[in-house]
Amino acid sequence: MRGRTVAAAGLAVAALTGATVIGAPASAGTARGDGVPAVTGAAAGGGGLERFREQKITWHRCRTGPDDAAGKELDEAKAQCAEVTVPLDYARPDGRTVTVVLSRLKAADPGRRRGTLLYNPGGPGVPAMSLVLQVKQAAPAVAARYDLVGMDPRFVGRSTPLDCRWPTGAVGSAGPDRRTFERSAAVARDLASRCAAHRDVLPHISTRNTARDMDVVRAALGEQRISYLGSSYGTYLGAVYLQLFPRHVDRVVLDSVLDPARYGPDLTRTQGPALNALLKDWAAWTAARHDRHGLGSTTAEVLATVNRINRAAGRAPLRVGRHRVDSRLLPMALFHITAGDSPQAYAGFAADVRVLRDAARGRAVTPTPTLEAVLSGLSAPDDGTTAVQTAIMCADRAASRDPRAYYRDIRAHRADEPLFGPLTRNLTPCSFWPVSPAEPPTEVRNDVPLLMVGATGDPGAVHRGQLAAHRALTGSRMVTLRGAFRHTVYGGLFSPRDACVDRFVNRYLAEGVLPAGDVSCPGGPSSGGRSTR
Structure with a gap:
């Protein structure tokens, strides 16, 4: 238990009916509403980004050698792993490329499969490949409906290193x-x-480019839309993805949301x-x-x-x-x-x-x-x-x-x-x-439907920042764990589990039911799962 809580502290140091888009604006700093910088001349030729979006994913075993305990655990869970090629600089898609590595746990109930759920645990820069196993253990009803995908972001974990x-x-x-x-x-x-x-390389290790990588992965998987679960920094990554690609999201849960207007060093x-x-x-x-x-x-x-x-x-x-x-x-x-x-x-x-x-x-x-x-x-x-x-x-952000x-x-x-x-x-x-940063910070403001969860006493994603994100993401519903002092609240993934929070998240991901309005859950390590509106 304490090993897991120390991991949660690391996440603190260093934030789902199907989502119908209602006129979500393009992000500041992008030339089009698809999250990709405008390119001209040679960069626009040679197939541009389509060769990345249309690449064939070759799935294989995850273990890379006899000392690869994480890969062995993924193989034993019948997960698959793969590599996806993405541009280093999306403004120059015919230039240098890097690799991001994925793991996938197929939906346990294929007949009721909803789609793909991509998980990011935060950091920034925390590998996600192995952590899909924790999501499956914490939320079997969700794992039954979704292929669970963990992506090690660019330059993180098993992806191209730095x-x-x-x-x-x-x-x-x-x-x-x-x-x-x-x-x-x-x-x-x-x-x-x-x-x-x-x-x-440094200007291109941005959250905006990781969000673009996510969309290449979505397209390469053959998905029109993708669902997303992000915690801590993963909420900022999710918010940026929503802003850049609002028409490509399905059901989205942001756990312990960071203020997107203040995220940075x-x-x-x-x-x-x-x-x-x-x-x-x-x-x-x-x-x-x-x-x-x-x-x-x-x-x-x-x-x-x-x-x-x-x-x-x-x-x-x-x-x-x-x-x-x-x-x-x-x-x-x-x-x-x-x-x-x-x-x-x-x-x-x-x-x-x-x-x-x-x-x-x-x-x-x-x-x-x-x-x-x-x-x-x-x-x-x-x-x-x-x-x-x-x-x-x-x-x-500078x-x-x-x-x-x-x-x-x-x-x-x-x-x-x-x-x-x-x-x-x-x-x-x-x-x-x-x-210096290659692009300005992403201005997050849209009305894509999604679910936020968080604690009032969160020391990492402070409650004031959660409320700021809630105001910026006007289509969000917010479930607040009152009187609790923990960073991340869903599923017991990195902090004490709460039945009330879990019920709202699991129902949304599995059944598509968002609460009619914002909801409060009573805090404390032994909360009984009651909610108040």
Whole structure:
């Protein structure tokens, strides 16, 4: 269970009758309503995009070798895998190409097959191939009606790779003062410089191009329309696809929706109030169980314990087993509080904090298995994943290139966001990125019918952003899990499962029934599935 919740925290760091289109406008920055940039001259010749849309998909086994555990699991589930060729730059379809890799689980009930459902779990840059197995397990009624397809987006997972050879996976927190901030800025500058060798590719690693890749996949599959399930960043990808290709969507579910008008390198700046509320909720839960966790008998005492740990790490690195946890690492190590609000997740986080408290007191400690896994991941060289995630955000929206603006923002919020503010408000490699985005950000505004689900206390896709997306997507219906502090809410895929949310999503995907209006579900890890309108 805790392994799954830590994975959900990773998704937080770094958002279905058949959909009838009613005059959805083309996106800003496109020349036509089909999401493809206008091309002229040689780029328009040689068959253009049709050769990609009409390519034949050759399905095969998924396992690539004896050490490929994920491929073996897909094969055992009778999944199929394939490669699809797409243009690197859609404005030059006769130029360089890249490959995206797919997995497919055929509908369990072929006689009642609705079509294809493509799933994106978020990130950005999280591979989706293996995760279709979780969707099938979580929603067998949906798996009966749809071929489930997981696509590793361009440059992600098994698709054409990109590796900037980063020595670390994150810039981390700005720490307690100007000196530590400048140190984090130097890390960001160095990471950006390591991607400069790929400057011919970087502008094209955008969400807009991934959405275009999705449409090539749709056409190559022979589908007139495709259904979609996206969570976290996957909601932004879904919103961009809706905007570019409104006539090609069927039933769409967006779980924990990001504000499409703010998505980009600096989106984490919006998380402060939600993270504070989550930390306070955990502290209250822990204080009520002081006899078990020993971190304080009141909410204020538990929060004071966390603040003392933070101050101690700012003075000198904490010795946690074989690790040294300084002010840069500590907020990242504690960020997995965003993994969910179940009793198991809260108790596990309390155990981690207890270890850190003892380390702050100078005691010899052994990290919990979860804390060991988190710290090991933070100290390991990047395997390419974080660099690609960063490249996607840098290609989607330009970031401020003034480090002083970030430092002023961090200083302004030190009092109200002492732990996570220097992390979520810190600059990123996008402030020093070697190229600019090739296209402007997608302006999302349409009336395509779809279903949104999310929690009021979501620390990753904050509720204010969910509401902004709901206003922009005027054909949406929204199911809100009240009083819950979790990122993603459907199917128990990455956080505690909720029967009420699941009922609305499954009914929509399987039967095409959207709620008549917006709906609320009562929150809490043991919610009984009642709803209120």
